[in-house]
Amino acid sequence: MPKDNTVKSLKRAIAVLDCFSQKEPELGVTEIARKLDMQKSTIFNILTTFQESGILIKNPSNNKYQLGYKLLHLSYIINSGISIREDFLPFMKEIANATGEVCYFGLLDGLEVLYIDAVYPMTQLQARNILGERAPLYCTGLGKAMLANLSEEQINEVLSGPMPPFTKCTITDPDVLRIELEEIRQNGFAVDNMEHEFGIRCVAVPVFGLSGKILGAVSVSGPSPRFDPPTIVRTAAIITEKLKTLQRCY
Amino acid sequence: MPKDNTVKSLKRAIAVLDCFSQKEPELGVTEIARKLDMQKSTIFNILTTFQESGILIKNPSNNKYQLGYKLLHLSYIINSGISIREDFLPFMKEIANATGEVCYFGLLDGLEVLYIDAVYPMTQLQARNILGERAPLYCTGLGKAMLANLSEEQINEVLSGPMPPFTKCTITDPDVLRIELEEIRQNGFAVDNMEHEFGIRCVAVPVFGLSGKILGAVSVSGPSPRFDPPTIVRTAAIITEKLKTLQRCY
DNA sequence: AATATCTGTTCAGTAATACAGAACAGCTCC
DNA sequence: GGAGCTGTTCTGTATTACTGAACAGATATT
Numbered sequence: 001m002p003k004d005n006t007v008k009s010l011k012r013a014i015a016v017l018d019c020f021s022q023k024e025p026e027l028g029v030t031e032i033a034r035k036l037d038m039q040k041s042t043i044f045n046i047l048t049t050f051q052e053s054g055i056l057i058k059n060p061s062n063n064k065y066q067l068g069y070k071l072l073h074l075s076y077i078i079n080s081g082i083s084i085r086e087d088f089l090p091f092m093k094e095i096a097n098a099t100g101e102v103c104y105f106g107l108l109d110g111l112e113v114l115y116i117d118a119v120y121p122m123t124q125l126q127a128r129n130i131l132g133e134r135a136p137l138y139c140t141g142l143g144k145a146m147l148a149n150l151s152e153e154q155i156n157e158v159l160s161g162p163m164p165p166f167t168k169c170t171i172t173d174p175d176v177l178r179i180e181l182e183e184i185r186q187n188g189f190a191v192d193n194m195e196h197e198f199g200i201r202c203v204a205v206p207v208f209g210l211s212g213k214i215l216g217a218v219s220v221s222g223p224s225p226r227f228d229p230p231t232i233v234r235t236a237a238i239i240t241e242k243l244k245t246l247q248r249c250y
Numbered sequence: 251m252p253k254d255n256t257v258k259s260l261k262r263a264i265a266v267l268d269c270f271s272q273k274e275p276e277l278g279v280t281e282i283a284r285k286l287d288m289q290k291s292t293i294f295n296i297l298t299t300f301q302e303s304g305i306l307i308k309n310p311s312n313n314k315y316q317l318g319y320k321l322l323h324l325s326y327i328i329n330s331g332i333s334i335r336e337d338f339l340p341f342m343k344e345i346a347n348a349t350g351e352v353c354y355f356g357l358l359d360g361l362e363v364l365y366i367d368a369v370y371p372m373t374q375l376q377a378r379n380i381l382g383e384r385a386p387l388y389c390t391g392l393g394k395a396m397l398a399n400l401s402e403e404q405i406n407e408v409l410s411g412p413m414p415p416f417t418k419c420t421i422t423d424p425d426v427l428r429i430e431l432e433e434i435r436q437n438g439f440a441v442d443n444m445e446h447e448f449g450i451r452c453v454a455v456p457v458f459g460l461s462g463k464i465l466g467a468v469s470v471s472g473p474s475p476r477f478d479p480p481t482i483v484r485t486a487a488i489i490t491e492k493l494k495t496l497q498r499c500y
Numbered sequence: 501a502a503t504a505t506c507t508g509t510t511c512a513g514t515a516a517t518a519c520a521g522a523a524c525a526g527c528t529c530c
Numbered sequence: 531g532g533a534g535c536t537g538t539t540c541t542g543t544a545t546t547a548c549t550g551a552a553c554a555g556a557t558a559t560t
Contacts, residue, residue, distance in 0.1 A: 010260060010296060014303045029509085045256060048256055049261055050260070052261075067331075072382040076272075078321060255510080262519095
């Protein structure tokens with residue numbers, strides 16, 4: 001039996017943190033205990049510790065917990081360290097203004113899309129912050145652009161996992177997706193045809209690091225009526241062209 | 251000996267997280283062990299566990315660790331839950347445009363300022379994101395506006411703690427600060443006279459919750475030449491006036 | 501209004517495990 | 531080539547985290 005060098009009680013505590021989501025931002029002791037199939041008292045001790053340190057906040061009115069401001073601060077430290085974010089910002093502004101649509105930039109994190117930034121064209125109002133949002137690889141433009149450039153092994157892992165349909169356009173058949181991934185590699189861009197959000201089409205171009213490995217992707221998305229096939233091809237060309245002008249060091 | 255209901259190994263792990271800062275975003279095993287006066291192997295196990303779960307990332311080139319993207323995601327969940335943020339946004343835009351200077355909004359978190367948002371006037375380019383940044387209470391406009399409205403006990407705690415000077419204008423004498431806090435209470439606004447950043451003046455107005463407790467503050471700041479005493483008073487009046495129009499539910 | 505059934509909380513004993521400490525390995529710099 | 535760093539591995543022991551049951555407070559039900 002090899003040693004695994006991990007602190008198991010810490011693993012349990014992190015599992016507790018992972019219970020919180022946008023849909024369930026507030027959870028109680030029993031709720032979490034049921035989710036993780038653990039003892040109430042165990043969860044209670046973990047929650048108390050997290051609360052004392054500011055990682056969780058306890059709502060006194062209903063005794064439920066939510067993620068605390070300390071996490072916001074930790075995230076700020078990361079954010080100020082993501083230099084790639086600032087490098088891409090002017091570049092994204094150009095794309096947003098050249099296309100007149102929203103431009104997204106996402107990184108590959110594990111086997112998920114991690115949204116880093118959204119830039120709106122001058123004509124649109126800047127909306128909410130999306131830094132830190134996540135989305136699956138199989139049904140988003142950014143995701144498919146990255147997925148197509150992963151190893152066969154990683155692709156299998158994604159395609160063999162659960163792929164719940166987000167809209168009636170979501171591609172849930174692994175074989176159909178495999179064919180599309182080949183097309184993406186040949187074209188150099190991926191298209192999301194309302195697969196993640198109905199009525200929204202999206203074109204995404206992969207971004208590679210200097211080592212040749214996939215880093216992330218840049219996309220432009222908007223209402224489907226404005227995104228007919230010719231527009232899609234033209235938009236992909238614009239992004240690809242602008243990407244070439246970008247000096248990077250990753 | 252009363253039970254404390256906390257998981258001590260988790261406390262240690264959180265202490266490890268707290269070692270990371272903007273100045274030291276990357277730390278090694280020995281470095282952390284020295285900081286916390288703990289065994290190297292203990293830190294190693296904690297770091298390994300954090301890394302496996304994505305909370306920390308290990309840089310393979312130098313074996314140092316940094317905060318990972320999972321924290322970014324957790325912070326995103328919080329962010330989308332801070333409704334006060336969106337409530338204040340249009341209001342801050344009005345102030346930024348009415349004064350032509352940057353408008354800040356911060357919450358009181360513990361005994362520190364937690365920056366929530368910065369809005370730049372139309373004439374200035376939006377700069378970096380500051381959500382999650384922190385600053386002390388004793389030497390910032392936002393901080394002093396809040397500090398003046400805390401309990402005597404909390405004020406003592408801040409004034410008796412270390413108050414390192416950020417600039418040559420930073421007020422480090424508790425007695426001088428006490429007099430100023432009284433002025434702030436009477437005037438209804440606080441002034442930061444280059445105490446945190448040299449050359450930058452700032453006017454801040456406190457924001458109270460419905461219960462009457464201090465929640466945070468709103469400030470306007472800019473280069474000192476533009477912020478002479480009459481301008482400061484006028485700016486404070488603008489913020490106060492706009493604040494009255496804000497319907498809140500906190 | 502009284503009971504039932506949820507919550508969150510406390511506590512003591514035991515089984516698990518986290519940590520100390522030493523030894524090893526890989527690296528850089530003298 | 532060795533001396534000083536790193537990070538990593540490993541084992542025994544003492545700490546302590548978890549189990550499980552009992553209690554308390556709130557809410558819902560009858």
